[in-house]
Amino acid sequence: MQDHLAAVLAAAGPVTPLDVVLADAVGCILAADVTAAADVPGVAVAARDGYAVAAHDTAATHHGQPPTLPVAHDLRPGAPAGLRLVPGQAVRVASGAPLPLGADAVVPLEETDRGTARVAFQRPALAGQHVRTAGSDVRGGDVVLTVGTRLGARQLALAAAMGRGRLHVHPTPRVVLLSVGDELVEPGGAAAPPGAVFEADGHALEAAVRDAGAAPVRVGIVPDDRATLREALEDQLVRADLVVTTGGLSELAHDTVKDVLAPLGTVRLDHVAMTPGYRHGFGTVGTAVGRERAVPIFALQGHPVAAQVSFEVFVRPALRTMGGHADIFRPSVAAHATVGWPSPAGMRQFVPATVVGSPDDGYQVTPVGDPGSPSVQGLAQANALAVVGEQDLAVQAGQVVHCLVLEG
Amino acid sequence: MQDHLAAVLAAAGPVTPLDVVLADAVGCILAADVTAAADVPGVAVAARDGYAVAAHDTAATHHGQPPTLPVAHDLRPGAPAGLRLVPGQAVRVASGAPLPLGADAVVPLEETDRGTARVAFQRPALAGQHVRTAGSDVRGGDVVLTVGTRLGARQLALAAAMGRGRLHVHPTPRVVLLSVGDELVEPGGAAAPPGAVFEADGHALEAAVRDAGAAPVRVGIVPDDRATLREALEDQLVRADLVVTTGGLSELAHDTVKDVLAPLGTVRLDHVAMTPGYRHGFGTVGTAVGRERAVPIFALQGHPVAAQVSFEVFVRPALRTMGGHADIFRPSVAAHATVGWPSPAGMRQFVPATVVGSPDDGYQVTPVGDPGSPSVQGLAQANALAVVGEQDLAVQAGQVVHCLVLEG
Numbered sequence: 020m021q022d023h024l025a026a027v028l029a030a031a032g033p034v035t036p037l038d039v040v041l042a043d044a045v046g047c048i049l050a051a052d053v054t055a056a057a058d059v060p061g062v063a064v065a066a067r068d069g070y071a072v073a074a075h076d077t078a079a080t081h082h083g084q085p086p087t088l089p090v091a092h093d094l095r096p097g098a099p100a101g102l103r104l105v106p107g108q109a110v111r112v113a114s115g116a117p118l119p120l121g122a123d124a125v126v127p128l129e130e131t132d133r134g135t136a137r138v139a140f141q142r143p144a145l146a147g148q149h150v151r152t153a154g155s156d157v158r159g160g161d162v163v164l165t166v167g168t169r170l171g172a173r174q175l176a177l178a179a180a181m182g183r184g185r186l187h188v189h190p191t192p193r194v195v196l197l198s199v200g201d202e203l204v205e206p207g208g209a210a211a212p213p214g215a216v217f218e219a220d221g222h223a224l225e226a227a228v229r230d231a232g233a234a235p236v237r238v239g240i241v242p243d244d245r246a247t248l249r250e251a252l253e254d255q256l257v258r259a260d261l262v263v264t265t266g267g268l269s270e271l272a273h274d275t276v277k278d279v280l281a282p283l284g285t286v287r288l289d290h291v292a293m294t295p296g297y298r299h300g301f302g303t304v305g306t307a308v309g310r311e312r313a314v315p316i317f318a319l320q321g322h323p324v325a326a327q328v329s330f331e332v333f334v335r336p337a338l339r340t341m342g343g344h345a346d347i348f349r350p351s352v353a354a355h356a357t358v359g360w361p362s363p364a365g366m367r368q369f370v371p372a373t374v375v376g377s378p379d380d381g382y383q384v385t386p387v388g389d390p391g392s393p394s395v396q397g398l399a400q401a402n403a404l405a406v407v408g409e410q411d412l413a414v415q416a417g418q419v420v421h422c423l424v425l426e427g
Numbered sequence: 428m429q430d431h432l433a434a435v436l437a438a439a440g441p442v443t444p445l446d447v448v449l450a451d452a453v454g455c456i457l458a459a460d461v462t463a464a465a466d467v468p469g470v471a472v473a474a475r476d477g478y479a480v481a482a483h484d485t486a487a488t489h490h491g492q493p494p495t496l497p498v499a500h501d502l503r504p505g506a507p508a509g510l511r512l513v514p515g516q517a518v519r520v521a522s523g524a525p526l527p528l529g530a531d532a533v534v535p536l537e538e539t540d541r542g543t544a545r546v547a548f549q550r551p552a553l554a555g556q557h558v559r560t561a562g563s564d565v566r567g568g569d570v571v572l573t574v575g576t577r578l579g580a581r582q583l584a585l586a587a588a589m590g591r592g593r594l595h596v597h598p599t600p601r602v603v604l605l606s607v608g609d610e611l612v613e614p615g616g617a618a619a620p621p622g623a624v625f626e627a628d629g630h631a632l633e634a635a636v637r638d639a640g641a642a643p644v645r646v647g648i649v650p651d652d653r654a655t656l657r658e659a660l661e662d663q664l665v666r667a668d669l670v671v672t673t674g675g676l677s678e679l680a681h682d683t684v685k686d687v688l689a690p691l692g693t694v695r696l697d698h699v700a701m702t703p704g705y706r707h708g709f710g711t712v713g714t715a716v717g718r719e720r721a722v723p724i725f726a727l728q729g730h731p732v733a734a735q736v737s738f739e740v741f742v743r744p745a746l747r748t749m750g751g752h753a754d755i756f757r758p759s760v761a762a763h764a765t766v767g768w769p770s771p772a773g774m775r776q777f778v779p780a781t782v783v784g785s786p787d788d789g790y791q792v793t794p795v796g797d798p799g800s801p802s803v804q805g806l807a808q809a810n811a812l813a814v815v816g817e818q819d820l821a822v823q824a825g826q827v828v829h830c831l832v833l834e835g
Contacts, residue, residue, distance in 0.1 A: 040615070042645075045634040060624075061805065066800075068679045095680045097610025097622045112681035115729065117622060128678065156731075156803040163804050171834050172638060176631035177807035184615010202505025202523065207448070207592010214505045214525060216468075223584035226453040230580065237450075246590045270536065271476045272503045272521035321523065323564075323584040338534065378786035392474075395467065395564040396571050399585035426579050 020293045020409070024333060027301055028347075031315050033336035034192055034260055038185040041178060044170050046232055047188035048343035053164040058154035059180050062100040063385045065112040066149045070138050071122035072109045072133060074146040085140040109138050118150060125149035133225060146306040157181055165267075189343030192233040192260040196221045199267030199275055200321055201243045209373035218327045219395070220265035227330055230426050231338040233261075243273040252279065256305045259314050260341060263334060266321025268298045276300065276318045284368035286316055291411055295393060296332065304325070324393045328369045331404065331423065349423045354382035354405075358389040359416045362407040368392075368413065374422050384422050401425065428701045428775045428817070432741060435709055436755075439723050439745035441667055442600050446593040449586060452578045454640055455596035456489045456751035459570040466562035468586050470508040473520040478539060478546050482554040493548040502527070510549045517546050526558060533557035536750035565589055571830040575753065597751030600641040600668040601638050604629050605659060607675030607683055608729055609651040627803070628673035628727075628734045635738055639746040641669075651681040660687065664713045667722050668749060671742060674729025676706045684708065684726045700817055701732035701775040703801060704740065718755055736777045739812065739831065757831045762790035762813075767800040767824045770815040777801075779809035782830050792830050809833065 036050030065071060070090070077085040082085060087111040094102070096115030104110060104121035112118065112125060124144040132139040157163060157180060164174055170186065179185055197223040206217040221237045222245050228235035248267070267276035269289070277300070280286040284356065286302030300318030315337060319329045331349070339347035354374050362368040370390040376382030384405050388397030403422040407414055414420055444458030473479060478498070485493040494566040496517040502510070504523035512518055513531035520526065520533060532552040540547040564589060565571060572582055578594065586594055612623040621750070629645045636643035644666060649659050656675070663670065675684035688694040694710030708726030723745060727737045739757070747755035762782050763825070770776040778798040784790030792813050796805030811830040815822055822828055 041630045044631060045637065055804075068677050075819045093679065095610070096608060096624060096677070099621045111679060113677040115608075115624065115677065116680075132724060151800065155800060158804065161804070164807065170634075172631045172633075172635035173735060173807045173809070173833070175634050176627045176735060177803050179614045179627035179630040180625055180731055180803045182625045184613070200504060200523075202503070205592070206587045206590045211590060213507045216504060216523065217588055217590045219584045219587035222449045222587040223580045225450060225580075226578075226583050227580035229453065269476050269504070269521040269523065271501065271519060272523075323588055326583060327581060392559065392563060395585050395588045396463075396566065396569070399572065399581045401581070425581070 020291055023289070023291050023299070023301070024336065027333050027337050028340055030259070031340050033189050033343040034341050037190045038187050039190055040185055041175050043190070044186045044188050045175065047170050047191060048170045048187060049164055049166055049170060050189050050343065050408040051187040052162050052166050053178065053183070053186070055157045055159050055161050055163050055181055058159040059157035060151060060153060060155070063150050064096075064114050065114055065118060065120040065125045066151045067125055067127040069112060069125045069127040069149065070109040070116050071104065071112045071118050071125055072144055073104060073106065073121055074144040075323050077106055077126070077140050077144045079143055084163070085143050087134070087137045088137045090135055090138050111135075123147060123150065125362065143312045162283060167343070169344070189341075192338055192341040193258055194228045194233050194235050194338065195255040195259040195262045196224050196228070196235055196237045197241050197248070197255070197262070197264045198239060199241050199243060199248060199264055203240045203266070205240065219323045220321065223323060223327055224263060224265070224330055227327065227335070231335045232342050232344065233338045241265060243275045245275055245279050248275055248303050252283070252304070256314055261338065262304070262314060262316040263330070264316070264318045265326045268318060268320055280316065280318065284313060284316070286318065288318060289421065292365055293369065294333070294363060295322065295369065296320060296329035299333070301333070323395050324371070324398050327398060328404065332369070332424070349425065351421055351423050352382045353419050354384035354422050356414050356416055356418050356420050357383050357385045358369060359414050360386055361413045362390070362411050364412055365409055367409050368407040370407065371398040372403050372405040372407040372422060373401055374403040374424065382422070384420050428462070428699055431697070431699050431707070431709070432744065435741050435745050436748055439669070439748050441597050441751040442749050444595050445598045447598055448593055449583050451598070452596050453583065454595045455599060457572055457576045457578060457594060458751065460570050460574050461586065461591070461594070463565045463567050463569050463571050463589055466567040467565035468559060468561060468563070471526040471558050471560050471651050473522055473524050473526060473533045474559045475533055475535040475641060476522050477533045477535040477557065478517040479512065479520045479526050480532055480534060480552055481512060481514065481529055482532040482552040484515055485534070485548050485552045487551055488589060493551050495542070495545045495547045498543055498546050498727060515739050519543075531555060531558065542578070544776055575751070577752070581784050596612050597601070600746055600749040601666055602636045602641050602643050602669045602746065603663040603667040604632050604636070604643055604645045605649050605656070605663070605670070605672045606647060607649050607651060607656060607672055607813040611648045611674070613648065627731045628729065631731060631735055632671060632673070632738055635743070636746065639743045640745045640750050640752065651675060651683045653683055653687050656683055656687045660691070660712070664722055669746065670712070670722060670724040671738070672724070672726045673734045674765060676708070676728055688712065688724065688726065692724070694726065696726060700773055701740070701777065702771060703730065703777065704728060704737035709741070731796060731803050732806050735806060736812065739833070757833065759785055759829060759831050760790045761827050762792035762830050764822050764824055764828050765791050765793045767822050768794055769821045770798070770819050770821055773817055775817050776815040778813040778815065779806040780811050780813040780830060782811040782832065783791065790830070792828050
């Protein structure tokens with residue numbers, strides 16, 4: 020299984036970087052350092068509503084109070100810089116306005132008599148008070164964001180404040196989801212025919228893809244029909260960085276996915292030594308327009324627990340790699356099993372489980388439902404997958420088990 | 428400041444629950460328990476491609492091998508349930524097909540000679556092997572998801588597998604973002620005029636709102652003009668669960684936000700005893716269509732660090748409350764300061780900082796840039812906000828400081 024994961028990760032390299040607008044860069048990984056072209060602010064500005072002064076003009080007189088100063092004019096944010104303060108005068112400035120040349124302090128309104136012709140101060144100003152100096156927000160010439168940085172709110176604020184409307188990032192991978200099977204019906208419609216199975220994989224993986232930092236395109240249900248599946252795939256390849264099919268892997272029910280994928284690329288359908296998720300296809304097909312590499316494709320089993328476990332084990336790390344993320348794996352903890360359970364020989368077993376505890380007190384893990392037959396209900400109630408090695412025939416109560424911690 | 432936060436949280440109750448389609452429920456909090464109406468699967472189904480048998484028909488004969496059995500017919504997923512196995516025969520079943528009545532085991536293809544008229548088995552079958560029993564995925568009548576659950580991939584899989592196309596949730600709060608100021612220009616355009624300030628708050632808060640689990644509507648730049656701002660607000664109120672304005676709070680530059688908000692509702696513009704983020708407006712205005720309560724509105728300072736700190740301290744907890752989340756605050760750690768710095772009297776100080784360490788080894792915190800004048804660049808490089816209490820005039824090196832851990 021680890022060999023298979025290594026092959027998957029080798030085939031799924033980071034998506035080619037692109038310049039994208041700020042809104043599309045959210046959550047992406049920066050693909051190039053960002054250097055500030057200029058200081059922000061470009062000139063010193065007032066940090067408060069008040070009066071710009073030369074601090075030495077407000078020194079206390081022999082009365083022990085600062086002198087009143089004539090108020091020359093008003094400045095607002097956006098006003099051109101370069102106006103000069105007449106020595107011995109004050110200029111009324113709104114917060115954010117450029118400081119006149121010769122001023123080195125701002126006295127807040129609340130510390131004055133708010134005069135418009137002349138202004139009186141409560142105390143002498145200190146040079147530099149309530150002034151945001153040139154470059155105090157961003158220093159021109161500095162490398163302000165480095166390659167590999169994840170772009171969140173604070174990094175976008177920085178880019179925008181410098182006037183950058185685009186950033187060079189690994190764009191969000193686009194993932195096409197196809198659910199294959201004649202038996203599938205969409206949930207939420209009228210009463211399902213007898214024997215029908217509600218389509219769950221596409222809905223679940225749409226959320227899982229988004230949680231992995233990628234963008235899902237849920238195509239929905241495709242019947243067990245080679246021509247229809249081939250057409251759906253070819254339609255979607257132009258927009259896909261990765262394709263995931265679920266279902267259609269049964270040898271006794273058309274073998275749709277295998278027959279369609281075989282001629283399109285290098286997809287291999289294998290048995291992987293894990294449970295659930297024993298049947299598994301992986302390879303690359305075609306070439307997306309504007310992309311340098313062929314599109315990786317995963318063919319997962321249709322049962323929702325198998326599909327989701329295979330997604331967690333193989334697809335999620337591949338998507339994180341494609342997005343350029345450094346942290347491609349879920350966090351994991353070592354937890355003591357509260358009960359024992361059997362595990363099949365030669366298979367890595369993934370068991371929906373509840374992990375409780377803390378770094379200080381240690382962790383305990385308990386399977387949710389029957390570990391030999393994990394259920395959709397159990398997986399929904401779990402917060403982790405307990406992982407039992409291929410060589411272990413059982414977990415003993417008290418044994419330490421490696422657990423992948425799931426979201427939510 | 429804590430009083431102000433309490434008032435904010437009291438005014439921002441959970442958004443009224445709605446039935447939403449599964450794709451819109453992702454990340455939302457469930458507002459009602461979900462009970463499974465019926466078993467999933469409804470009948471026992473094959474867990475593997477193979478042959479459905481009565482296990483006792485495969486018991487070893489006196490030769491030590493199971494007998495070969497005639498193969499009656501094939502079953503695929505979606506086939507109607509209720510067919511009956513003729514005793515002493517086998518039925519070929521695809522994975523997911525309903526088991527015929529009278530069968531209690533599936534022998535996988537790989538453990539047979541794959542015969543189509545008669546089939547030979549490698550060993551006797553065990554009753555129950557490779558069968559998913561009725562209700563093994565979801566047990567009808569069980570409460571399978573409880574109120575307060577965050578809906579991720581695994582919970583959507585469960586709902587969809589039961590045929591539920593909608594779920595009753597606290598819908599994602601819609602947050603309208605308005606950036607007020609004549610001096611603002613959109614980043615990424617042509618060269619900005621002298622004195623212009625690039626609009627950063629809307630871009631940053633768009634990402635921050637999404638990170639808080641809410642849906643941003645970035646209106647963009649609105650000039651310092653009362654009529655224009657009033658019109659923009661009235662246009663947006665119908666779609667807003669919450670409004671955030673940034674900028675326009677300067678008393679010396681029109682006081683646009685204060686003058687527009689005052690007649691619309693109960694908004695108060697106050698000084699909050701914190702830095703940055705000293706000026707701050709909060710209240711409720713109008714009533715959104717289809718909502719039970721007036722719309723909360725925040726008026727934040729325009730400087731990007733002040734806007735983001737106020738968002739973290741007040742708006743994010745309000746949004747988490749509105750979304751019905753139990754975890755409304757950022758995780759926090761207690762960290763030892765590696766250096767000392769001054770803090771203003773009577774103000775809670777928020778300092779962009781880097782926290783390193785682990786639960787086992789403890790944490791250390793170092794300010795990024797000048798704690799007295801936090802910068803956009805520093806905030807982008809920080810991973811935490813160090814919080815210094817109103818009564819502290821300084822942090823000493825080695826002192827334990829409370830730190831909010833930021834995303835990414």
